[in-house]
Amino acid sequence: MHEPAPNAQTIGIRELRQHASRYVAMAKAGQRVPVTERGKLVAYLVPADEPTSMFERLKAAGQVRMAAGNLMDHLPPPPSEPGEKSLSETLLEMRDEERY
Numbered sequence: 001m002h003e004p005a006p007n008a009q010t011i012g013i014r015e016l017r018q019h020a021s022r023y024v025a026m027a028k029a030g031q032r033v034p035v036t037e038r039g040k041l042v043a044y045l046v047p048a049d050e051p052t053s054m055f056e057r058l059k060a061a062g063q064v065r066m067a068a069g070n071l072m073d074h075l076p077p078p079p080s081e082p083g084e085k086s087l088s089e090t091l092l093e094m095r096d097e098e099r100y
Contacts, residue, residue, distance in 0.1 A: 010034040
């Protein structure tokens with residue numbers, strides 16, 4: 001049997017019985033939920049409708065996950081004030097000093 005994707009949240013039979021509606025909602029939302037019995041994968045709880053696109057199939061299989069965070073957090077730092085050296089220039093100078 002196939003192993004669940006590394007990022008997939010596996011659940012045990014007892015957990016499935018106690019919180020079935022939570023996991024059915026996850027499957028309904030397109031997630032594929034691996035179910036284990038005594039730590040061994042025995043089944044998947046999957047959406048009833050087959051995903052239509054390749055991306056949706058990969059997402060349902062747990063091989064793709066949606067991005068988290070804000071892309072704007074990864075923009076370059078604002079430019080330095082006039083007359084100040086940029087961080088890159090300062091770093092280059094420090095590296096040049098270390099070489100000799």
